[in-house]
Amino acid sequence: MTDSTLDRVxxxxxxxxxxxxxxxxxxxxxxxxxxxxxxxxDVVVRTATGASLxxxxxxxxxxxxxxxxxxxxWGLVRGEHVVVTLLTDRLGHRASHVLAIVAGIVVVVLLxxxxxxxxxxxxxxxxxxxxxxGLVRWPLWPLRWAIVVGFAVTLVVALVQLVDAVRGRxxxxxxVQRDA
Amino acid sequence: xxxxxxxxxxxxVVVLIAALAIRIPVAFALGGAGxxxxxxxxxxxxxxxxLGAAPxxxxxxxxxxxxxxxxxxGMFAVRARIAExxxxxxxxVVRRLPGGLGVATVMACAGFSAVSGSSIGTAxxxxxxxxxxMRKAGYPASLATALVAVAGTLGVMxxxxxxxxxxxxMASQSVAQMLAAGIVxxxxxxxxxxxxxxxxxxxQVRTPETLEDAVADAATGAARPSLPWRGLVxxxxxxxxxxxxxxxxxxxxxxSAAIGAxxxxxxxxxxxxxxxxxxxxxxxxxxxTDAGSTTAMVFLIIVGSAILSAFFVVARVPxxxxxxxxxxxxxxxxxxxxxxxxxxxxxxxxxxxxxxVITVPILLPIAEAFGFDAIWLGVLIVKLIEIGMVTPPVGxxxxxxxxxxxxRPETVFKGVAPLFGVDLxxxxxxxxxxALVLWLPSLVRQ
Amino acid sequence: SSGGGGSAAGDDAIELxxxxxxxxxxxxxxxxxxxxxxxxxxxxxxxxxxxxxxESICTAAEIVECLRDGRADVGVTIPDYTPQYFPTVSVxxxxxxxxxxxxxxxxxxxxxxxxxxxxxxxERNGLHYVSAWxxxxxxxxxxxxxxxxxxxxxxxARASGPVVQQVLSDAGMSITAVTASESYEAVERGVIDxxxxxxxxxxxxxxxxxxxxxxxxxxxxxxxxxxxxxADAWERLSAEQQEAVTAVEEEFNEGAAVEAFNDQAATQCxxxxxxxxxxxxxxxxxxxxxxxxxxxxDSAREAWTTVAADFGLEDPDSLLDAYEASLDEHAELEYVxxxxxxxxxxxxx
Ligand code: NA
Ligand code: NA
Numbered sequence: 001m002t003d004s005t006l007d008r009v010x011x012x013x014x015x016x017x018x019x020x021x022x023x024x025x026x027x028x029x030x031x032x033x034x035x036x037x038x039x040x041x042d043v044v045v046r047t048a049t050g051a052s053l054x055x056x057x058x059x060x061x062x063x064x065x066x067x068x069x070x071x072x073x074w075g076l077v078r079g080e081h082v083v084v085t086l087l088t089d090r091l092g093h094r095a096s097h098v099l100a101i102v103a104g105i106v107v108v109v110l111l112x113x114x115x116x117x118x119x120x121x122x123x124x125x126x127x128x129x130x131x132x133x134g135l136v137r138w139p140l141w142p143l144r145w146a147i148v149v150g151f152a153v154t155l156v157v158a159l160v161q162l163v164d165a166v167r168g169r170x171x172x173x174x175x176v177q178r179d180a
Numbered sequence: 181x182x183x184x185x186x187x188x189x190x191x192x193v194v195v196l197i198a199a200l201a202i203r204i205p206v207a208f209a210l211g212g213a214g215x216x217x218x219x220x221x222x223x224x225x226x227x228x229x230x231l232g233a234a235p236x237x238x239x240x241x242x243x244x245x246x247x248x249x250x251x252x253x254g255m256f257a258v259r260a261r262i263a264e265x266x267x268x269x270x271x272x273v274v275r276r277l278p279g280g281l282g283v284a285t286v287m288a289c290a291g292f293s294a295v296s297g298s299s300i301g302t303a304x305x306x307x308x309x310x311x312x313x314m315r316k317a318g319y320p321a322s323l324a325t326a327l328v329a330v331a332g333t334l335g336v337m338x339x340x341x342x343x344x345x346x347x348x349x350m351a352s353q354s355v356a357q358m359l360a361a362g363i364v365x366x367x368x369x370x371x372x373x374x375x376x377x378x379x380x381x382x383x384q385v386r387t388p389e390t391l392e393d394a395v396a397d398a399a400t401g402a403a404r405p406s407l408p409w410r411g412l413v414x415x416x417x418x419x420x421x422x423x424x425x426x427x428x429x430x431x432x433x434x435x436s437a438a439i440g441a442x443x444x445x446x447x448x449x450x451x452x453x454x455x456x457x458x459x460x461x462x463x464x465x466x467x468x469t470d471a472g473s474t475t476a477m478v479f480l481i482i483v484g485s486a487i488l489s490a491f492f493v494v495a496r497v498p499x500x501x502x503x504x505x506x507x508x509x510x511x512x513x514x515x516x517x518x519x520x521x522x523x524x525x526x527x528x529x530x531x532x533x534x535x536x537v538i539t540v541p542i543l544l545p546i547a548e549a550f551g552f553d554a555i556w557l558g559v560l561i562v563k564l565i566e567i568g569m570v571t572p573p574v575g576x577x578x579x580x581x582x583x584x585x586x587x588r589p590e591t592v593f594k595g596v597a598p599l600f601g602v603d604l605x606x607x608x609x610x611x612x613x614x615a616l617v618l619w620l621p622s623l624v625r626q
Numbered sequence: 627s628s629g630g631g632g633s634a635a636g637d638d639a640i641e642l643x644x645x646x647x648x649x650x651x652x653x654x655x656x657x658x659x660x661x662x663x664x665x666x667x668x669x670x671x672x673x674x675x676x677x678x679x680x681e682s683i684c685t686a687a688e689i690v691e692c693l694r695d696g697r698a699d700v701g702v703t704i705p706d707y708t709p710q711y712f713p714t715v716s717v718x719x720x721x722x723x724x725x726x727x728x729x730x731x732x733x734x735x736x737x738x739x740x741x742x743x744x745x746x747x748x749e750r751n752g753l754h755y756v757s758a759w760x761x762x763x764x765x766x767x768x769x770x771x772x773x774x775x776x777x778x779x780x781x782x783a784r785a786s787g788p789v790v791q792q793v794l795s796d797a798g799m800s801i802t803a804v805t806a807s808e809s810y811e812a813v814e815r816g817v818i819d820x821x822x823x824x825x826x827x828x829x830x831x832x833x834x835x836x837x838x839x840x841x842x843x844x845x846x847x848x849x850x851x852x853x854x855x856x857a858d859a860w861e862r863l864s865a866e867q868q869e870a871v872t873a874v875e876e877e878f879n880e881g882a883a884v885e886a887f888n889d890q891a892a893t894q895c896x897x898x899x900x901x902x903x904x905x906x907x908x909x910x911x912x913x914x915x916x917x918x919x920x921x922x923x924d925s926a927r928e929a930w931t932t933v934a935a936d937f938g939l940e941d942p943d944s945l946l947d948a949y950e951a952s953l954d955e956h957a958e959l960e961y962v963x964x965x966x967x968x969x970x971x972x973x974x975x
Contacts, residue, residue, distance in 0.1 A: 028476065029468035032248055039245065039438035042803070043431045046817075050782040051800030057242050060438075065239045067248060071476035080473055081205035081480065082583040084573065084590065099202045106199065110208050113215070117232035124694075129937075132687075133709040133788040135795075135803055137933075140240070147235045229695040237688050242805055342807050348832065352651060355810045355832045429816030432808050493682050534682075541650065541679040 010163050017156045018077055024153060025074035028067045035063035058138035065143045069150030076157045097168065104162035111155040118147045181500030185221060189495050192217040192488075197573070206579050206589070207477075210484030217491035230490045238486045239479055242434065243342055247301045248475040249437030251584075254305035255467035255474075256444035257418070258312075260451045265411020267313035272407060279382030281317050282327055283374045285310045289331035290370040293338040295422050295436055299569060300478055303332025303577045307584040308474075318386040321587050326570075326595025327381075329581040330603070331373055333566035337559075338366035340426070340433035343536065347558040350540045357621035361555045364620055365563060365610055372606045376599060414447045477583045481576060489534040498526065502542050512550040517611060519543060520564050527568015528575055535565050555621055556614045563610065567603050570596050638864045642855070643676045645698035647686035652826050653964070654851045655680075656890035657759055657883045658702045661853065661874065664882070668870045673863065675700065690854075694752050699859035705758060705852040706787060711751045713937035714744045715758045717949050718850050719789035720926050722919050724760070725846040728884045728959040731759045733952035734850075735879035741948050743939055750938070754860035756875055759883045760847035762824030762891065763965040764790060767837035769819050771906065774914040775921065784809050785822030787849040788933075793926055794822055797918065806831065813837060824849075825965050829894040838905035840898070842969055844915030881959060891964030898968060899975050907972035 042056035075081055091099065122144035130141040181189075192213045199209035211231070218227035257263060267281065274280025289306050296302045307328045314324035336343040339359040348358035422440040425431050431439055448467070452460050492498065505518045520543075526535050539561065547557045569577040572593035582589040610617055644662065648654040662675045684692035689703040690711055705712035706719070714737060717723070724730045737744040738755040748755045766772055768781055779798040785791050786806070795801045799820070804812045806827075812818050813836045821833050828834045863871065898904055927946065934942040 025469060025472060028472040029465070032252060032468055032471055032475070035245055036249060036252065036438045036441050039249070039435050040442055043435050043439060046782070046800075046802055047430055049800060050780055050802075051795070052802040054803075057803040060245050061240055061242045064241075064245050064248060065236065067472060068239050068476050068479040069235070071472040072480055075473050075476050075480075078473065080477055080583065081207060082477065082579045082589060083203045083205050084200045084588075103199075103202045103204045106202075106204050106212060107208050110212050110215075113228070114231055114235070117228045118235055120228070121232035121236070129710050130708075131710055133706065133933075135791055135801060137709075143240060144236060151235075226697060229692075229697050233688060233691060233695070237685055243808065340811055345807055345810055349807070349830060350649065352830070354835060356814070356835055359811075427815060429812075432804065432812050432815075432817050434805075434808060490683070493678065538679060538682050541682075 006163070006167075010160060013156065014160045017073075017153065017160060020153055021073035021077050021157060024070040024150070028069075028071035028074075031063040031067040031070065035060050035067065038063065052135060054135040055138065058132060058134070058136065062138075062140075062143055066146045069147045072150050073154040073157050076154055076161070097165075100165045101162070104158065104165045108155065108158045108162050111151055111158050115148060115151040115155050118144065118151055122148050181496050181503075185495040185497075185500070188217045188220040188491075189497055191220060192491060192495075196488075200573060205480075206574070207480035207484035210481065210574070211487040212484075214484070214488035214491040217488075218494060221491070221494050230487055234486045234490070235483050238483050244479075246296065246298050246434045246437045247304070247478060248471060249441050250296055250298070250301040250305045251308070251474050251478075252467065252471040253437065253441040253444045254308040255471045256441060256448045257415075258308055259463045259467050260414070260444060260448035261408075262411050262414050262418070262444070262447060262451075263309040263313055265408035266415050267310070267317070269407050269409065269412050271317055277378065279377035279385065281310075281314050281319065282323070282377035282381055282385075285314065285324075285327050286331045286370055286373045286377070289328065290334050290338060290367070291419065293334040293336075293366065295340075295419075295426065295433065295440070296335045299333045299335040299566060299577055300482075300580050301437070302335035303329055303580050304474060304478060304584050306332060307581040311581070311585045311587075320384050320386075320595070321585075322591045322595030323377075323381055323384050324595075325581045325585055325587050325592040326578075326599055327373065327377065329570050329575070329577045329592055329596060330599040331370065332577050332581070333569055334366050334370055336566065337362045337369065337562060339363065342433075343533070343562060344558065346533070347536060347540065347562065350536070351544055351554045351558060353554050353558065354621075354624070356624045357555055358558060360621045360624045361559050361617050362562070364616055365559050365606070368610070368616070369563075369603065369606050372602050373599060376602045380598065414450075418443050418447065474584055478580055481579055481583075485576060486534065489538070492526070493534075493538055498539050498542055502546070506546065512552075516547060516550060516552060519546065520560055520611070523561060523564040524568045524571055527565040528571045528573075535568075536561070553614060553618060556610075556617045559617045560607065560611060563603075563607050567600065567607065570603075571600060572596065638867065639672045639674075640862060640867070641674045641676055642699035642859055643683070643697075644678055644700045644702070645684040645689045645692050646678070646680050646702040647689060647704065648702055648851065649680050649830060651890075652830060653887040653890040653894065654702070654759075654761065654826070657851070657887045658853065660882055660886035661756065661878050662700075664874045664878070665871055668874050669867055673867050673871065690751075690753070693854060693856040693859075696856065696858060698856070700756075700853070700855055702851065702853045704761075704849065706849055709788065709933070710937050711753070712852070713934035713939045713942070714738065714741075714747055714945060715850055715852060716789075716934065717930065717946060718758075718760060718847055719787055720930050721764075721790060721793050721845040721848065721922060722915075723846070723927075723950070724953060725763075725963075726953075726957065726959065726961045727760045727762075727847060727887070727963065728881055728961040729953050729956035730847055731757060731879050731883050732881075732956040732959060733949055734758045735875070736952045736955075737945070737949060741945060743941065743945055747938065748854075749857070752857045754855040754857055756853040756855060757879050757883055758850040758852040759887060761849050761851055762826065762847075763842055763963060764822055764845040764848045765825055765828060765965065766841050766843055767821045767823075767828055767833055768839045768841075769837055771839050772841050772843075773908075773910060775918050781820045782818045783820035783822055784812065784818050786827075789926055789930060790822065790845065790848045792929060793845070793922060796925070797921065809833060810836070825891065825894050825898065825968065829897045834898060834901045835903050838903060840904060840907045842909040842965060843918065844910050844912075845918075884961070888962065888964040892967075895964065895968035895971060899971060907969055909966070909969045 038056045038059040042053050045053040125141040125144045131139045195216050196213035215227045270284040292302050311324045344358045344362050348355040421443045422436045426436045501522045569575050578592040582592050648658050686703050687707040689701040690708045692698040693701045705715045775797050782800040784804040791801050802818050931942045
């Protein structure tokens with residue numbers, strides 16, 4: 001396959017998956033808002049009535065899971081996951097290139113494994129109707145799917161980055177805007 | 181430990197170092213190394229079970245909501261320019277004091293620890309609030325980030341701390357005494373970090389010229405810009421709400437983080453009100469996305485570390501270390517010291533709550549047989565696990581600060597090295613003088 | 627994962643991995659350890675257990691999952707954490723039904739070995755049922771004396787056990803969702819002013835340091851600790867080993883579990899008796915309890931029936947009937963309740 005035919009496949013996938021990752025990141029941010037509001041609502045109602053607002057603790061907990069896993073793909077797109085660069089900085093271009101490919105393969109394998117493993121777990125949790133039962137009954141199985149979605153989209157991002165690495169392009173590491 | 185387990189452990193350590201060396205993200209390196217070990221000792225199916233379960237069990241917990249909420253509070257506070265204002269004031273007030281800003285940062289971490297029960301939460305929040313300001317004032321990145329990573333560990337030592345509560349429950353000790361026991365060691369550690377900055381760390385600070393000019397101007401009484409006192413007022417209000425609400429029983433320490441985030445959001449709106457609704461929305465959105473990605477980054481590392489912990493349990497590494505040390509038949513003090521020092525490497529790679537669960541049932545009976553106090557032991561265990569969280573090459577707090585500030589982990593570790601020494605001195609003092617730990621609890625009713 | 631165990635172990639020697647959430651030194655750990663010791667002895671060491679530290683390989687809420695996926699072979703935890711698997715055991719949650727721990731333990735064993743629905747449910751879950759024993763009578767800890775439902779009004783409290791939370795709430799208490807590990811600090815600062823739970827919550831979570839008034843309102847047994855083998859681990863045992871383990875199970879469920887539990891619970895009572903912070907440990911008068919029973923009526927039974935049906939029991943009513951018939955049958959089982967004796971001992975403290 002020539003570079004241009006490969007590009008015809010990879011670039012739309014790249015664009016598509018970045019869009020999806022971006023949308024998921026927005027949902028993750030909303031989950032953080034929900035988390036904040038759920039805890040505050042519980043505190044306000046408890047202060048007023050002495051009793052908890054049923055379901056708020058469960059909602060907060062669920063929001064945390066959603067916030068974490070829907071944001072990991074965007075983190076990879078922006079190159080925000082923490083890496084140690086001590087060794088690779090001192091290597092020549094060629095050696096760095098080879099190591100980047102090896103690292104990319106390892107990340108892809110781990111993400112694929114994580115996607116399959118969490119998928120199996122989600123399917124099982126759905127089948128048995130996993131829930132928590134406190135002040136209210138709260139289904140847990142949908143959260144398992146949020147994890148699967150998070151890993152699956154991250155896997156595609158990692159695959160695109162691997163293809164780019166093989167072709168000698170550096171993975172997209174956009175400068176993170178930090179206006180302190 | 182079986183020979184199989186010993187071989188697997190060696191392989192896991194090598195894989196971990198190799199994975200980190202070739203730039204595999206830390207979370208994947210930790211988790212991947214753990215999975216390799218699990219496949220070696222059990223099988224692929226077992227490893228898959230751990231991998232399928234860990235992402236859920238390590239995040240679906242109400243007590244962990246404190247981490248994203250404090251991170252969010254920090255993001256709001258930065259955009260409300262609170263940090264900028266407070267550090268501008270601190271800079272003026274403490275400018276004659278060598279390392280004044282660093283001292284202020286450590287004090288802020290200690291104060292924040294009186295609210296937060298989480299080291300990672302404290303480190304992530306304070307990194308966002310103070311590293312940028314210290315950099316502006318000429319602090320090298322290594323010093324600025326290391327200070328926050330190390331002072332962040334005060335989060336679990338100074339109450340509230342679910343960590344100390346959990347230890348008290350596991351060791352059948354009074355919770356009130358256990359929490360009281362953390363105060364003196366926490367403040368001692370904070371004082372030691374401050375002494376380090378004032379005496380040694382401050383030599384690395386290169387005050388930027390503009391600042392030197394301003395200082396010179398101030399000295400001659402010329403063009404003294406008015407200080408943004410409202411920042412200080414707001415930080416006092418923020419702390420009053422969070423600490424006051426918690427200690428007066430309106431909300432728990434876990435909930436205090438969300439309340440703090442809302443209060444900081446109100447400050448943001450107040451500060452930016454003249455810029456219009458659109459500008460406020462831009463800041464709101466920015467703070468939320470930043471909080472989201474930092475949260476994901478932090479928790480992914482925790483998941484990786486949980487998978488590695490699963491391997492350490494299956495391989496019975498803590499039992500093996502304990503057996504090896506006790507087999508030496510050294511005097512009780514030496515045996516205990518060795519066992520405690522072995523917590524540092526465990527603290528490096530493992531999520532701190534899992535080390536507590538794994539090691540307390542092993543260490544406590546030994547300590548009690550030797551006649552050591554269980555509360556004193558608990559404080560030392562917590563202290564050493566916390567040191568492990570900032571020890572190179574894989575201290576989790578350092579990764580969190582690196583991830584939050586965009587600095588490299590190596591930079592953080594470089595700055596941590598001397599503070600690591602400071603921590604060891606503090607720990608040695610606590611080890612040799614149990615009265616420092618036990619005096620305050622003795623005043624608390626049982 | 628399996629290695630040669632004891633000296634008398636033969637070719638079929640097997641080591642099973644335990645995943646537990648019973649903290650060492652608690653009555654639940656004592657019951658668990660009695661069973662594990664007895665099995666090792668009865669099988670001459672051909673079945674041994676790798677007793678991992680509490681919650682080290684699996685967290686409390688994850689233990690059943692660990693049995694199902696093979697990370698552990700024997701699990702000990704609170705069934706209420708994963709209610710979808712245990713609609714049968716949850717009958718214990720119905721307040722005022724079941725006061726005698728020994729009879730409850732024996733009846734639950736009968737159900738899970740004889741009742742078609744319960745047996746089928748365990749099969750579906752991929753579990754071999756060993757036992758479930760009550761965690762102790764429900765105690766209310768408060769900062770003012772509570773002697774009847776009128777005194778419950780407006781008390782803000784943390785309680786465990788789903789049905790109990792509803793009953794306490796219906797009686798006028800304000801139930802809050804505070805986690806167990808945060809309960810101490812929540813009571814200390816007044817986020818909540820009471821707790822409902824077994825005596826081990828008072829003692830092991832140290833709430834007795836904070837709340838002076840403790841009372842047994844007569845709700846009785848309200849939640850359980852359960853023990854299971856994974857079906858897979860059970861099938862790995864030889865026929866002889868299964869037979870030996872079954873004999874131990876019978877002895878365990880016919881009284882040994884509750885006896886081991888109560889022996890250890892006595893030390894918790896000592897802690898209550900010695901605590902200078904505890905002003906009173908009492909029980910409600912029969913009239914006061916009767917008033918509450920009348921108020922609850924059939925509502926708690928109906929609530930249980932609905933939930934149990936949702937979790938896959940086809941005919942919850944017949945299971946409840948079988949349970950109550952079995953309770954009557956075992957009512958003669960010799961039984962001294964650890965919590966009730968503690969209340970008596972406290973009166974003469
Ligand atoms: Na704290
Ligand atoms: Na009952």
